[in-house]
Structure formats: C-alpha cells, structure tokens
Amino acid sequence: MITVLAGGVGAARLLRGMVRAVPASDVTAIVNTADDVVLHGLHVSPDLDTVTYTLAEAGNPETGWGLAGETWQAMDALERLGGHAWFRLGDRDLGTHLHRTGRLAEGAGLAAVTAEIAAAWGLELTLLPMTEDRVATMVTLARCDEAREESSEQTSEQASREVGFQEYFVRLGHSVAVESVRFDGAQESLPGPGVLDALADADVVVIAPSNPIVSIGPLLAVPGIAEALRSRRADTVAVSPIVAGAALKGPADRLMRELGHEASVVGVARLYRDLAATLVVDTADAGLADAVEAEGMACVVTDTIMSSAEVAADLSRRILEVSR
Amino acid sequence: MITVLAGGVGAARLLRGMVRAVPASDVTAIVNTADDVVLHGLHVSPDLDTVTYTLAEAGNPETGWGLAGETWQAMDALERLGGHAWFRLGDRDLGTHLHRTGRLAEGAGLAAVTAEIAAAWGLELTLLPMTEDRVATMVTLARCDEAREESSEQTSEQASREVGFQEYFVRLGHSVAVESVRFDGAQESLPGPGVLDALADADVVVIAPSNPIVSIGPLLAVPGIAEALRSRRADTVAVSPIVAGAALKGPADRLMRELGHEASVVGVARLYRDLAATLVVDTADAGLADAVEAEGMACVVTDTIMSSAEVAADLSRRILEVSR
Numbered sequence: 001m002i003t004v005l006a007g008g009v010g011a012a013r014l015l016r017g018m019v020r021a022v023p024a025s026d027v028t029a030i031v032n033t034a035d036d037v038v039l040h041g042l043h044v045s046p047d048l049d050t051v052t053y054t055l056a057e058a059g060n061p062e063t064g065w066g067l068a069g070e071t072w073q074a075m076d077a078l079e080r081l082g083g084h085a086w087f088r089l090g091d092r093d094l095g096t097h098l099h100r101t102g103r104l105a106e107g108a109g110l111a112a113v114t115a116e117i118a119a120a121w122g123l124e125l126t127l128l129p130m131t132e133d134r135v136a137t138m139v140t141l142a143r144c145d146e147a148r149e150e151s152s153e154q155t156s157e158q159a160s161r162e163v164g165f166q167e168y169f170v171r172l173g174h175s176v177a178v179e180s181v182r183f184d185g186a187q188e189s190l191p192g193p194g195v196l197d198a199l200a201d202a203d204v205v206v207i208a209p210s211n212p213i214v215s216i217g218p219l220l221a222v223p224g225i226a227e228a229l230r231s232r233r234a235d236t237v238a239v240s241p242i243v244a245g246a247a248l249k250g251p252a253d254r255l256m257r258e259l260g261h262e263a264s265v266v267g268v269a270r271l272y273r274d275l276a277a278t279l280v281v282d283t284a285d286a287g288l289a290d291a292v293e294a295e296g297m298a299c300v301v302t303d304t305i306m307s308s309a310e311v312a313a314d315l316s317r318r319i320l321e322v323s324r
Numbered sequence: 325m326i327t328v329l330a331g332g333v334g335a336a337r338l339l340r341g342m343v344r345a346v347p348a349s350d351v352t353a354i355v356n357t358a359d360d361v362v363l364h365g366l367h368v369s370p371d372l373d374t375v376t377y378t379l380a381e382a383g384n385p386e387t388g389w390g391l392a393g394e395t396w397q398a399m400d401a402l403e404r405l406g407g408h409a410w411f412r413l414g415d416r417d418l419g420t421h422l423h424r425t426g427r428l429a430e431g432a433g434l435a436a437v438t439a440e441i442a443a444a445w446g447l448e449l450t451l452l453p454m455t456e457d458r459v460a461t462m463v464t465l466a467r468c469d470e471a472r473e474e475s476s477e478q479t480s481e482q483a484s485r486e487v488g489f490q491e492y493f494v495r496l497g498h499s500v501a502v503e504s505v506r507f508d509g510a511q512e513s514l515p516g517p518g519v520l521d522a523l524a525d526a527d528v529v530v531i532a533p534s535n536p537i538v539s540i541g542p543l544l545a546v547p548g549i550a551e552a553l554r555s556r557r558a559d560t561v562a563v564s565p566i567v568a569g570a571a572l573k574g575p576a577d578r579l580m581r582e583l584g585h586e587a588s589v590v591g592v593a594r595l596y597r598d599l600a601a602t603l604v605v606d607t608a609d610a611g612l613a614d615a616v617e618a619e620g621m622a623c624v625v626t627d628t629i630m631s632s633a634e635v636a637a638d639l640s641r642r643i644l645e646v647s648r
Contacts, residue, residue: 041365041425071397077419081444083426091415095401101365102407120405 002320003202004029005229007215008047009064009249010241010306011208012054015125017312018206019055021320024124028198030225032210033110033129034137034183034218035165039087040078042097043104046166047215048114048127049096056121064249067092086171111193128198130219133189137165137214142177142258165214174251178258181213186221191228199228204323205276207238209304211252212271213259220275229275236276237319238297239304240268244284248305264288269295278322280304280315298322326644327526328353329553331539332371333388333573334565334630335532336378339449341636342530343379345644348448352522354549356534357434357453358461358507358542359489363411364402366421367428370490371539372438372451373420380445388573391416410495435517452522454543457513461489461538466501466582489538498575502582505537510545515552523552528647529600531562533628535576536595537583544599553599560600561643562621563628564592568608572629588612593619602646604628604639622646 002022004015006029018027032047046065053059053067060066070090079085089097096117103113110132118127141161161179168174199205210216220226229236245264247253253263261267265281269292272279279297281288282304292299300322306312326346328339330353342351356371370389377383377391384390394414403409413421420441427437434456442451465485485503492498523529534540544550553560569588571577577587585591589605593616596603603621605613606628616623624646630636 038429039426040422041367041429042422043365071395071415073395073415074398074418074422077416078422079419081419081423081441083419083423089422091395091397091418092401094398094415094418095403095405095407098364098366098398098402098413099405099407102363105362105365117405 001198001202002027002204002206003198004206004208005210005216005219006031006047006051006208007210008032008050009054010210011047011215012051012059012064013306013312014206014208014239014316015051016054016309017306017314017316019125020309020313021316027125028128028194028202029125030128030130030192030195030198030219032215032218033131034135034186034221035169035214036136037087037164037166039089039097040083041101042089042094043101044087044089044097045100045110045114045129048117048129049093051127052118052121052123055123055125058121066090087166109193126194126198128194129192130195130225131189131192131222133185135186135189135218135222136184137218138162138182138184139165139168139178140180140182141168142179169214169251174254178255181217181255181259183218183221186218187223189222191222191224196224196228199225199232202232203235204320205229205232205236206319207236207272207276209239209241209248211241211247211250211255212268213252213255226275233275234277235323237278237280237300237323238268238272238276239280239315239319240265240282240285242268243282243304265299266291266295269297269299273297280319280322325522325526326351326528326530327522328530328532329534329540329543330355330371330375330532331534332356332374333378334534335371335539336375336383336388337630337636338530338532338563338640339375340378340633341630341638341640343449344633344637345640351449352452352518352526353449354452354454354516354519354522354543356539356542357455358459358510358545359493359538360460361411361488361490363413363421364407365425366413366418367425368411368413368421369424369434369438369453372441372453373417375451376442376445376447379447379449382445390414411490433517450518450522452518453516454519454549455513455516455546457509459510459513459542459546460508461542462486462506462508463489463492463502463538464504464506465492466503493538493575498578502579505541505579505583507542507545510542511547513546515546515548520548520552523549523556526556527559528644529553529556529560530643531560531596531600533563533565533572535565535571535574535579536592537576537579550599557599558601559647561602561604561624561647562592562596562600563604563639563643564589564606564609566592567606567628589623590615590619593621593623597621604643604646
C-alpha cells in the first residue's frame with residue numbers, strides 16, 4: 001500500500017508513474033481540496049480533477065489542467081453575457097462540476113462523489129479528498145511600499161488585500177507578491193473518510209512534488225494529518241518540487257521566497273524534515289545533497305522531471321526502493 | 325405600452341409577432357418563474373430563456389426551447405458520470421445558467437440579471453420576472469384506483485406523489501394524470517420590480533396563449549397581480565391556448581380536464597372572464613364564439629396558430645385593434 005499526499009499537476013504526474021510501478025489498486029492519493037471553489041454555483045475541485053483526468057489519460061498535456069480536446073461553448077456564451085470567464089470551464093469539464101454539485105446537493109459526501117467520478121473514468125487507484133469540510137486557501141497580497149505609508153487602517157486594509165486562491169492563482173496568474181497564506185476553516189475541519197487509515201496503513205508514504213505552501217500545506221493544516229504523518233516519518237519519502245531553485249510549474253519558488261523560505265531543495269528539506277525521512281531531489285541539485293542531509297533527511301538524487309509516464313514510473317520505482 | 329402576461333413557447337411566439345407590430349421598446353412581458361429550477365446547482369429559468377432566445381431569433385424552432393445549433397458536451401459528460409441528464413442543458417445554454425447563477429450569488433436580483441441577459445442578446449423589449457421570490461409549481465400526480473383503495477395514510481401518501489414542475493413536465497414528459505397543482509411560496513411572494521407598474525401603465529394588457537394552469541396560473545397566484553389585472557379588465561385581451569379542444573403544445577388541455585375545467589375556448593373563457601374583457605380564439609373555434617360571449621367576454625375569431633413570425637405579427641395587430 002502506497003499513500004501519496006497530492007496537490008495538482010506535479011502529483012498527477014507522479015501518480016501516473018506510480019500506477020505503472022505498482023498495481024493501481026495499491027495506490028491511494030490524499031488530495032488537496034483547499035483550492036476548491038464555487039464558481040457560478042458549481043463546486044469545482046481543481047486538484048481532484050487534475051489527478052483524475054491525468055490518470056484517466058484524458059487530461060490536456062499542454063495546460064496540465066482540464067480535458068484534452070475540450071470545447072468552450074459555455075464559456076464563450078458566458079463571456080458574451082458579460083460573465084466572469086477568467087476561470088475557464090470547458091464544456092466536458094462542466095459535466096464533472098455539474099455532477100459533483102448535484103450529488104453534493106443530494107447529500108452525498110465529497111469522498112463518495114470523488115470515488116464515483118474516479119470509477120466512471122475507470123481508475124483503480126483510490127482518491128481521497130483531504131477533508132469533506134470547507135477549507136479555503138486565502139492569499140494576502142503584498143502591498144507596495146507607497147500604499148504602506150499611506151495606509152492607516154491596517155486590519156481592514158489587509159482584509160481587502162486577501163483573495164481566494166483561484167483569484168490569486170488563475171485570475172492574477174500568480175504574478176503578484178504574496179504577504180501571507182492561511183487555510184480558512186482548516187482548524188474546524190476533519191480529515192476525510194479513509195485519510196487517517198491510509199496514512200496509518202501505508203507501507204510507504206510519499207509527499208508528491210506539489211507546492212509545499214498551497215498544495216501540501218492545506219493537508220498539514222487539517223487537524224490529525226500532520227500528526228499521523230509524523231508518526232510515519234521513517235516510511236515517508238518526499239519529492240522536491242523545487243529543481244535548481246525553481247518550480248517546474250506554478251509559483252512554489254516565488255511563494256517560498258516571499259514567505260521567508262529558501263527556494264531550494266534545502267528550503268524544502270527544512271519544511272519536510274519533521275515529516276519525512278527522505279528527500280528525493282533532481283540530479284540538477286546533486287551538489288546540494290550534503291546540505292539536505294545536514295537538515296536531517298536522507299537525500300536521494302535522481303531524475304525527477306517527469307517528461308513522460310516512463311520517467312514518472314522510474315521515479316516511482318526509485319521512491320519505493322529507497323523506502324525499503 | 326403593451327404588457328403581456330407570458331409563459332414559455334406560446335408567449336414567445338406571440339411576443340415575436342408583437343415586436344413586429346409595434347416598436348419593441350413599447351412591449352413589456354411579465355414572465356412566469358414558477359417553473360424555474362435549480363439543477364446541479366444552477367438556476368434555470370426556462371420561460372425567461374425561451375422568450376429571450378426566441379426574441380433573439382436564436383431559439384431552436386424544432387423544440388421550442390433551447391438554442392439553435394446547440395452542442396451537448398457537458399450533458400454527455402454528465403451522463404457518462406451517471407448524473408441526471410433528463411433536463412437537457414446545452415453547452416451554450418449553460419453559459420446563461422452559469423451567468424444567472426453567478427450574478428444571483430453576487431446579490432443581483434433576478435429582474436436585473438434578466439435585463440442584463442436580454443440586453444446582451446440585443447432585445448429592446450422589457451422582460452420582467454413575475455417575482456424575484458422563490459415560487460415553485462408543485463404537481464400532485466393522480467394515483468390509480470387500486471392504490472387509492474389500499475392507501476390509508478392519505479397525507480404522506482399525497483406528499484410522496486407531489487413532484488416539482490420540471491419533473492412532471494420534462495422527466496415524466498407530462499404523460500401522467502395530475503390530481504392537483506399548487507404554487508409553493510406564492511402567498512409569501514411579492515411581484516417583481518416593475519410588474520405592477522407595467523400592468524397599471526399599459527394601454528393594452530395581453531394574456532398570451534400560454535398554459536392557463538401552470539404558466540398564467542402562477543402569475544395570478546403572486547399577491548397583487550390578479551388584483552391589478554382585474555382593474556384593467558376592460559383593456560385586457562386574452563388569447564386562447566386551446567384550439568379545437570386541444571393545446572398546440574404541452575399539456576394545457578389535459579391539465580384543464582384533469583383539474584375539472586372544460587378543455588375548450590369556453591373553458592378558457594371561464595378561467596379568464598374576470599380578468600379580460602376579450603378572448604381571441606382561432607377560426608377553428610368560430611362555432612364556439614357565442615358560447616364564449618355567453619360567459620361574459622367579447623369573442624374575436626382569427627388565425628391564432630403562429631406558424632411564422634408574420635402570422636404572429638398579424639395576430640398581434642388584431643389584438644391591438646380589438647383593444648382600441
């Protein structure tokens with residue numbers, strides 16, 4: 001049994017390799033839901049969908065999100081009406097959100113709905129939302145220095161600079177400086193059905209190469225998950241999402257720097273050393289292996305840039321070797 | 325100023341003629357919203373959309389609902405996931421529902437959203453939802469005689485046979501017998517913005533050839549509308565939706581019979597005689613003109629089967645002549 005802590009694109013790519021390295025039914029992914037968002041009344045779960053579509057080999061390889069061969073009639077119509085179309089929902093993708101929203105309204109839990117959708121796509125791995133409660137990543141944008149001097153009412157001003165994760169990530173294209181991140185609702189949330197068991201029962205726990213702040217961070221903010229993970233430290237392998245000081249995709253490097261972390265495999269080691277015994281880093285970072293080990297983690301150097309399912313499968317096999 | 329009480333397809337066809345007979349900006353339609361439904365989290369307003377799409381010359385002439393040249397990617401995807409797809413929402417049509425739902429969630433009223441959508445389609449007539457409050461047509465299906473004898477717990481059994489309007493109309497294809505109809509929430513509802521003024525200020529009020537029970541009925545159930553209409557009786561012209569004892573489309577004839585009315589222009593006259601001075605009937609019903617007049621309404625005989633916009637415009641001109 002392999003349990004993978006997962007965000008979106010990076011995790012999806014690793015999982016695509018993992019189900020080639022071991023039987024898919026041995027793999028469980030605990031997936032971030034803190035960037036779920038209600039758009040136009042529909043419950044959208046971007047990370048769950050990215051993992052599902054990628055594993056179903058139905059994902060759009062160019063964007064990393066959405067479905068291949070998608071059409072955009074609904075968004076085009078929405079735009080003609082003057083609606084907000086910055087979060088692009090493809091027509092086929094809308095089927096997923098319509099179904100999820102309808103089932104949730106009928107009283108089904110997100111875990112059950114996620115399992116239904118995965119089954120409909122023929123997936124044999126287990127996808128678990130980290131929680132069925134509402135947890136929302138909220139991002140406070142940094143203000144520029146001028147505004148800082150002029151501002152007097154600090155609290156309300158800070159509140160006005162706080163945006164939801166998708167507004168930061170998609171609408172603003174994560175091209176703005178961030179002052180802080182919080183996970184609204186996390187303290188009151190419970191781990192989703194099966195989550196703690198998946199951590200307790202796993203032979204190996206893997207922290208996928210997802211954004212440590214906004215993809216893995218929310219999982220650790222759900223009471224019980226970090227504790228369960230710490231108790232499995234010896235069997236936990238993290239894969240660095242930072243390669244040669246940069247994120248392969250998304251704002252992980254920038255966010256780490258802005259929030260006071262070093263944007264390097266050493267910075268990743270400092271975030272994960274209490275949770276995982278081993279950090280897998282890319283060959284590009286071989287020179288930092290000693291520095292990683294100085295943080296108290298074993299460091300494994302291998303190819304981590306998953307340019308194909310085969311590379312991802314090799315990486316997965318290496319992770320499993322390391323953990324034995 | 326012409327104010328038209330409107331349901332879906334029949335009203336849309338009449339309005340399409342009316343805006344050819346007079347400047348569109350002189351026309352206001354007060355539209356039924358009691359068959360609005362939340363589907364998969366989306367607020368769908370079937371009658372408002374049918375009128376909008378038809379007036380925009382974008383409607384599907386074969387079905388009478390939805391958009392011409394529609395695609396169905398979202399519904400196909402929903403069906404593959406095992407979702408309820410009996411209410412077919414086309415991809416372009418979804419743009420409307422996404423926009424409406426999003427705007428309502430932002431706090432906009434249904435009247436404002438309706439005006440925005442109409443403006444985006446270039447419509448110059450005014451479309452007013454009958455109310456911005458939730459009013460829902462609920463249909464109690466008749467039980468068969470066997471079940472009647474066996475049943476003991478009448479109230480809960482009746483409740484279990486009550487379905488929402490779309491479930492009756494679309495899912496069951498209105499091919500089942502009906503015992504009763506009620507408009508849930510109507511008593512607590514208020515007329516939508518502009519509705520009472522549109523009735524008070526109109527030179528002519530027209531009751532469109534819509535289903536008297538489930539399209540015009542809900543408008544009359546909103547407190548204030550029937551009273552306002554009665555005070556305009558002398559200037560109000562109704563067009564019979566029943567031609568030669570049958571509805572041109574939908575279950576108006578069947579519903580009238582099942583609920584104890586005569587499915588004829590005479591039955592329509594009995595429903596409308598307190599509200600309208602004049603009933604327009606089709607030439608097929610010329611023989612019943614005296615019977616209509618015996619109910620206390622002036623009866624005008626003309627072509628009411630709106631097979632084209634030109635016929636609808638002729639009918640509209642006739643209505644306006646009659647009212648002068």
